[in-house]
Amino acid sequence: MSFESLGLAPALLRALQEQDYTQPTPIQAQAIPLALDGHDLLAGAQTGTGKTAAFGLPLLQYLINSPQEVAPRGGRKPRALVLTPTRELAVQVHDSLRGYGKYVRVPSTTIYGGVGMNNQLDALRRGVDLVIACPGRLIDHIERRSVDLSGIEILVLDEADRMLDMGFLPSIKRILAKLPKQNRQTLLFSATFAEPIRALAMEFMRNPQHVQVTPSNTVADTITHRVHPVDGGRKRDLLLHLLAADSRVQTLVFGRTKHGCDKLAMFLEKSGVKAAAIHGNKSQGARLRALGDFKAGRVNVLVATDIAARGIDIDQLPRVINFELPMVPEDYVHRIGRTGRAGSQGEAISLVAQDDAKLLRQINRMLGRDLDLKEVPGFIPQVPIRWGNSHAGSDERPGGQKAPRKQGRRPHPAAPRHAHAGPKKHGGGQSRQDGGRGRGGQRQRPSA
Incomplete structure (x- = not known):
């Protein structure tokens, strides 16, 4: 199987080729077609399996295939939101998606704590299609009304098990309450699927497809x-x-x-x-x-x-x-x-x-x-x-x-x-x- 066979746009394939990505990993081969078809997705994948591309490529393809109509006053609300548990992972995901989207225009920004808010506020005021955020700092922006999540069409929860372990469940529920319930696609990636994660998925996902590339808690034989x-x-x-x-x-x-x-x-x-x-x-x-x-x-x-x-x-x-x-x-x-x-x-x-x-x-x-x-x-x-x-x-x-x-x-x-x-x-x-x-x-x- 090749990336071409998954139905990805030529601009994304060109960027992947330049990064020497020739064959999709198991999680990419299973998740990308389902995500491109618009399904909600529960995906079990450990760190290092290629999960960022598994949700990032369909997300980018959706954004470039259905460009946002700019409001008369020039406002631009985010259309896609990726939630991550840590600052480092937010930066890593942002860098990866910028690499995959090298030949397309998808304005994006990261939102996380530990740094000043001015750069984040400037980016949100200019308008972005994609926000990659940690729950804590995103709540701060919601309370300041500096971010409008009413236009989110795709939501990704990356490493959902870790976010729950870190105590972010109340924050996640507050964020979900700000998102549109209709016409939203949700992709949830997690290394494990404990009962709290399944309960959360049942709350806000619509008939999600399940993908599990490796049994829970397995380790590489290398x-x-x-x-x-x-x-x-x-x-x-x-x-x-x-x-x-x-x-x-x-x-x-x-x-x-x-x-x-x-x-x-x-x-x-x-x-x-x-x-x-x-x-x-x-x-x-x-x-x-x-x-x-x-x-x-x-x-x-x-x-x-x-x-x-x-x-x-x-x-x-x-x-x-x-x-x-x-x-x-x-x-x-x-x-x-x-x-x-x-x-x-x-x-x-x-x-x-x-x-x-x-x-x-x-x-x-x-x-x-x-x-x-x-x-x-x-x-x-x-x-x-x-x-x-x-x-x-x-x-x-x-x-x-x-x-x-x-x-x-x-x-x-x-x-x-x-x-x-x-x-x-x-x-x-x-x-x-x-x-x-x-x-x-x-x-x-x-x-x-």
Whole structure:
């Protein structure tokens, strides 16, 4: 199958050819014809599957095939809206659509927080056909009456699962209330389809077609997974040891909290590793600089939270390291999905202390297999990690290794205190800073 066979306009095909896009990915091959036919669409697609083109190309084709009739007073209301969870993803989507629409005229702008509103206000006053926005800042514009969404004909929700995880559901519903209910096409893309997403879709979509290119929570077979057990207090040293083995390898390191990512990046810098941190507390300029330096190779290690990493899209990222495991097992798939793309080999490494054992068991259950466990000489944990039950009725250690006995012996009186006091907890109680995902607490609306 080729892009020509999908029925795309010659101007779009020309731009795709210049970018060396020859054959559509599975999500593009299935979603584009349905979207061109005007269907509402529920599409299951992980990051890195080509979903931006899957909704972007039909969106552009619709806009160029049915140009807007300019009102007598010269007003120009947006006709298409793409909602994204993060600033980085909004910028990435905007750049991609500008590339696909190189030979057509589709005025567009991005709307996100962390920057001043003047440029956004100027673009909206001039008039655009396409708005790519984060929910939080778009609500600000709605309240200021600086954007009129009554003319939206196509709505795209990109990474809908992440937007709900970040607590944007109330904002999304407020935005939907401002959109026309009739003659609107809606395309929803999500890595997973939990019940809240299905309920949301039933609320505002009309007989949506379903497309699922990969089963939920699957990972590419080009990724090698490895787990290194280590005492919590020695994670930093082990990370430095792994990075030093080949300092030229670009590595994305995941932390759990904003403050923890900053501290880890500073530690790496002081240790001679070119590193930068990226998270929600950084200004937009700082985030874009860090991402640009990482993509250009000026920085070898990027330390990121789950939320900030959603906009990171690098074709051949060789290695991802989980300095801290995610609190939600599905986020493991999102994290490591940034390596092993397009048939290239990737490596996913997780540093796991006793406090992380429960999280690792959850990841193993989700994947349906135990990840390979490998101790690193010099970093073997002083406290044997009690893995507990990988699944009901068993007591297996990941990687097929024999589990420690459940009835642990008391440590020898002569043993140093830290040998049995348990590893120091990292980032305890701070996980809500990233994405507003608190345990038993209310979600706060993050700034987008």
